Amino acid sequence: MMAKMHDISLKIGPAAFRIASTWQRPLDQLTDLYKAYPAPTGETVDFTVRLEPEKPWRRFIRPSVHIGGDFWLPDAAPLPLDQGLLAAEMGMNLQMALGWRRHLLLHASSVEKDGKALVMTGLSGSGKSTLSAMLAERGWRFMGDEFALLSLDSGEIMPFPRLISLKNRAIDAMQDIASENRFGPEMKATPKGDIRHLVPPPDAIERMNEPATPALLLFPRFGHAPELRPMGQAEIFVRLTQASTNYVALGEAGFRALTRFVDDVPVKAMDYQSIDQAEELIDALWSPLP
Amino acid sequence: MMQDARTLIRALREPASVEALNSRQWTDLISVARAESLIGSLAHRVKDVAVPDRVRAVLRDAIEAHDLARRQAMWEADCARRALAGYPGKIVLMKGTAYVAANLDAGIGRSIGDLDIMVARDDLPVVEAALLDAGWEWVKPDPYDDRYYRDYMHELPPLIHRERDRMVDVHHTILPLTARPTPDAQAILEDAVALDDGLYVMAPADMLLHSIAHLFADGDLAGGLRNLWDINQLVRHFSGGDAEFWMKLRKRAEKHGLVDELERALRLAVRLYATPVGKGSAGWRKISDCLYVRRLLARDGYGRETRKITRFAFYVRSHWLRMPPVMLARHLWAKWRKGGKPVGEPGIR
Numbered sequence: 001m002m003a004k005m006h007d008i009s010l011k012i013g014p015a016a017f018r019i020a021s022t023w024q025r026p027l028d029q030l031t032d033l034y035k036a037y038p039a040p041t042g043e044t045v046d047f048t049v050r051l052e053p054e055k056p057w058r059r060f061i062r063p064s065v066h067i068g069g070d071f072w073l074p075d076a077a078p079l080p081l082d083q084g085l086l087a088a089e090m091g092m093n094l095q096m097a098l099g100w101r102r103h104l105l106l107h108a109s110s111v112e113k114d115g116k117a118l119v120m121t122g123l124s125g126s127g128k129s130t131l132s133a134m135l136a137e138r139g140w141r142f143m144g145d146e147f148a149l150l151s152l153d154s155g156e157i158m159p160f161p162r163l164i165s166l167k168n169r170a171i172d173a174m175q176d177i178a179s180e181n182r183f184g185p186e187m188k189a190t191p192k193g194d195i196r197h198l199v200p201p202p203d204a205i206e207r208m209n210e211p212a213t214p215a216l217l218l219f220p221r222f223g224h225a226p227e228l229r230p231m232g233q234a235e236i237f238v239r240l241t242q243a244s245t246n247y248v249a250l251g252e253a254g255f256r257a258l259t260r261f262v263d264d265v266p267v268k269a270m271d272y273q274s275i276d277q278a279e280e281l282i283d284a285l286w287s288p289l290p
Numbered sequence: 291m292m293q294d295a296r297t298l299i300r301a302l303r304e305p306a307s308v309e310a311l312n313s314r315q316w317t318d319l320i321s322v323a324r325a326e327s328l329i330g331s332l333a334h335r336v337k338d339v340a341v342p343d344r345v346r347a348v349l350r351d352a353i354e355a356h357d358l359a360r361r362q363a364m365w366e367a368d369c370a371r372r373a374l375a376g377y378p379g380k381i382v383l384m385k386g387t388a389y390v391a392a393n394l395d396a397g398i399g400r401s402i403g404d405l406d407i408m409v410a411r412d413d414l415p416v417v418e419a420a421l422l423d424a425g426w427e428w429v430k431p432d433p434y435d436d437r438y439y440r441d442y443m444h445e446l447p448p449l450i451h452r453e454r455d456r457m458v459d460v461h462h463t464i465l466p467l468t469a470r471p472t473p474d475a476q477a478i479l480e481d482a483v484a485l486d487d488g489l490y491v492m493a494p495a496d497m498l499l500h501s502i503a504h505l506f507a508d509g510d511l512a513g514g515l516r517n518l519w520d521i522n523q524l525v526r527h528f529s530g531g532d533a534e535f536w537m538k539l540r541k542r543a544e545k546h547g548l549v550d551e552l553e554r555a556l557r558l559a560v561r562l563y564a565t566p567v568g569k570g571s572a573g574w575r576k577i578s579d580c581l582y583v584r585r586l587l588a589r590d591g592y593g594r595e596t597r598k599i600t601r602f603a604f605y606v607r608s609h610w611l612r613m614p615p616v617m618l619a620r621h622l623w624a625k626w627r628k629g630g631k632p633v634g635e636p637g638i639r
Contacts, residue, residue: 002596016344018317020592044316044344050592070324070593101351251358 003059005050011040013149013160013208014103015096019088021051022059026084033085033163033184033197036205047071047099049091054078067091071098083187086195089165096147096160097245103149103158104250104257107243110148110157111140116215116289117157118282119148119265121243127222127272130170133198134275135282137177142204143212152250152257155264156211161204163197171196173275215289217267220278224271228281231269237262292318292591295515298328299562299587302519305336316345318591325593326515330356330399356399363387363402366456370405371489373424377417380490382408382482384461384500388491389520392483396523401516404448404457410479411462418446418460426451426458434624442468442613464500464546468613469507471547473499494528494535495542499552506551510601510608514586515562521555522563529568536568558582 007020008027021027050068053059063081069091076094079087096105108121109132118140120128129145136142143159150157163184166174171186171194184197199205219231219239240258241247247254268285272278297319300307311319323329333349333356341349367387374381382388384406389397409417426449428436439447445461463475478500482490492500501524505517529535543552553573559565560572561583585604588597595601609618 002590002594005592007592042313044313044320044342044348046344046348048317048321048593050594052594070321099351101354102347249355249358251361 003053003056005052009040009043009045010034010092011038011043012092012162013144014158015047015100015160016040016043016045017092017095018045018048019051019091020048021084021088022053023051023063023065023081023084025081026051026065026088029085029184030088033199036199036202037208047092047095049088049095051084051087051091067094069095071095073098077191079190083190083195085184085197086187086190086192089163089197092162093146100149100246101250103151104247104254104261105245106148106150106240107146107245108148109145110143110159110212110214111135112143112159112212113140113286115212117143117148117212118216118218118286119157119214120218120220121148121240122219122221125222126220127170127278128220129165129167130173130222131220131275131278133164133166133170133174134177135279136164136201136204138279141207142200147245148214150214150257150261151211152253154211155213155257155260157214158211159204159208161200161208164200166196166198168193174198214261214265216282216285217261217265218282219267219269221269221271223273226273226277226281227271228285229269229271231267233262236267292322294587294596295322295326295589296587298322298326298332298515301332302328302335303562303564305339308336309340313342315591316342320345320348321591321593322589325589325595327401327513328516328519330359330401331516331519332399334399353399356401359402360390360397362456363390363405366405366454366458367391367407367489368487369424369451369454370407370421370458371487373426374417374420377409377413377420379410379413380479380482382479382490382492383485384408384492385504388497389524391485391489392491394524395527396520398523400520404459406459406461408461408463408475408478411475414446414460414462418449421449421458421460425453429457438621442466442617464503465507466612468617469611471503471507471551473503473546473548477545494524494532495539498524498528498539499543499546499548502551502555503546503548506554507548507611508608510605511582511585518555518559518562518586522559522565525556525559525565525567529566536571539568540571554579554582558586562586 003022005020005022006024006027007018008031010017047070051065054064054066058064064078065081065084065087066078067076067087067090106121108119109128110117110119111132120131122128132142132145142161144161145164147160148157149160182199186196188194270281323332329352333352367383383391386400386402387405429448429450436447444463444466445459448457448459450457464473478492478496481493483493484490501520505514543549556567556572557579560567585600588601590596
């Protein structure tokens with residue numbers, strides 16, 4: 001007999017998910033953190049995520065969660081049940097990364113002001129997620145900290161404002177400015193370090209179907225003296241193909257969307273050591289924009 | 291929640307049946323179709339049926355994904371053709387790539403992974419050298435696996451292209467050499483049909499029998515619903531325009547030693563996909579057919595593999611079929627000593 005599964009549905013920006021789990025707890029955590037999001041009741045979903053015991057007995061004994069679903073990776077490492085919430089988020093990211101075809105996915109954070117989007121991309125540790133979370137508390141609309149969805153025909157960025165995934169030092173920094181009831185449980189020593197999820201500000205959720213025109217692309221780098229540097233178009237293009245999870249899968253449509261993005265959007269590499277420095281540099285670039 | 295894959299079968303057989311599905315059932319159906327690699331075929335089948343908006347978007351994604359897979363498969367076949375331009379023998383495309391190259395219905399929406407080609411066994415060293423020369427490399431440089439492939443399998447160890455990251459399986463026949471039926475590889479090559487670009491595909495009966503051999507004489511029925519859908523599509527296509535098809539098919543199955551497998555495949559295709567088959571061609575019903583159906587439908591609405599015991603029985607059977615017991619014991623022993631799990635032997639995917 002197969003173990004019974006529980007499930008919930010979630011809608012984040014244009015994508016809808018069914019999260020099915022052998023355990024109720026991760027679903028309760030998700031339901032609580034996503035309570036402000038519109039429920040896709042009576043609607044089908046795009047993807048199913050499955051959280052299952054790695055082996056049948058691992059449902060009860062040292063429970064460990066295997067991340068599966070419609071799209072999956074071989075050799076995905078299981079997580080302890082205490083990190084079930086992280087497993088669910090990773091499962092949703094995996095579905096998007098491997099299965100979403102309605103936009104070009106850029107591994108980037110994005111925020112919006114005056115209908116224009118600021119997109120930030122870079123290697124993990126560059127601070128792009130923290131920057132988007134911080135700017136969202138300083139007058140910008142949060143659009144997403146993981147994926148920027150670039151439209152294949154209009155060239156706009158569509159929000160994907162899932163829970164903000166704070167790591168290590170960013171947790172303390174955000175705890176100082178955001179109220180406690182917006183935080184999920186703190187998960188220590190996960191494969192990605194310490195993790196705590198933060199519910200995006202209300203306007204990010206209310207306006208999650210509102211796209212914005214990309215106006216500036218930054219490659220931030222945390223921990224270096226503040227500086228802005230120009231970048232060559234070829235380098236930008238190649239780095240964005242690497243930052244995209246579905247560039248190859250989209251074929252010609254992906255190529256057209258990306259070349260247009262690189263042609264139209266001004267780009268800078270940005271070094272910074274604090275959020276205040278970053279904000280100053282961004283403001284200087286942002287105000288002269290058309 | 292759906293208990294098995296029956297709804298998927300019905301949707302493929304009678305596309306209009308999906309109009310009655312509620313959103314929950316649609317979500318289940320999509321998970322099952324993705325898990326069985328039939329989402330592309332389903333998407334094409336229900337193209338003209340009314341479906342909810344989000345489902346339409348999911349199905350359109352599937353169609354576009356498979357369009358690209360088609361183009362990539364054709365490109366990969368052409369890369370192999372150019373790499374082997376100096377080889378005078380026939381290069382026969384197999385499985386999904388062949389269906390697409392020959393423009394058959396079986397290729398519509400079908401997922402295609404590796405490139406599968408067949409050449410004469412005596413020519414393997416020449417073909418292998420030419421591919422290595424053109425940028426393909428060994429995937430598993432493990433001496434035991436390498437030896438195993440060369441001594442007992444129907445194909446070379448898989449090669450992967452170092453720049454395009456795509457695999458090619460070079461076959462010299464259609465079943466492992468250790469399997470009980472011994473198909474006539476030379477006859478397959480002799481009767482292969484030329485395409486415009488100089489590559490070949492198998493003649494209709496051989497193409498169908500290869501698909502059948504693959505499903506019933508070589509594996510544990512993983513991906514069986516997709517495989518049986520191929521069989522259904524091939525039968526419908528080939529039997530439509532040729533009154534003598536059933537007679538030729540029978541003769542060919544006798545030549546290859548695949549009569550039982552052919553009959554079984556036709557019975558299951560009739561049962562699941564209502565495939566029209568020639569009178570008497572499917573043989574007598576067997577009680578074990580029910581077990582096959584049970585195994586083929588073992589998938590729940592979350593996309594999970596169910597019926598673990600039935601699955602395991604077919605897994606054991608697949609090894610039983612492909613090698614004699616003593617050899618199987620030796621093989622598992624060698625695998626175990628290397629610390630590898632006894633799953634994923636060469637040839638099982």
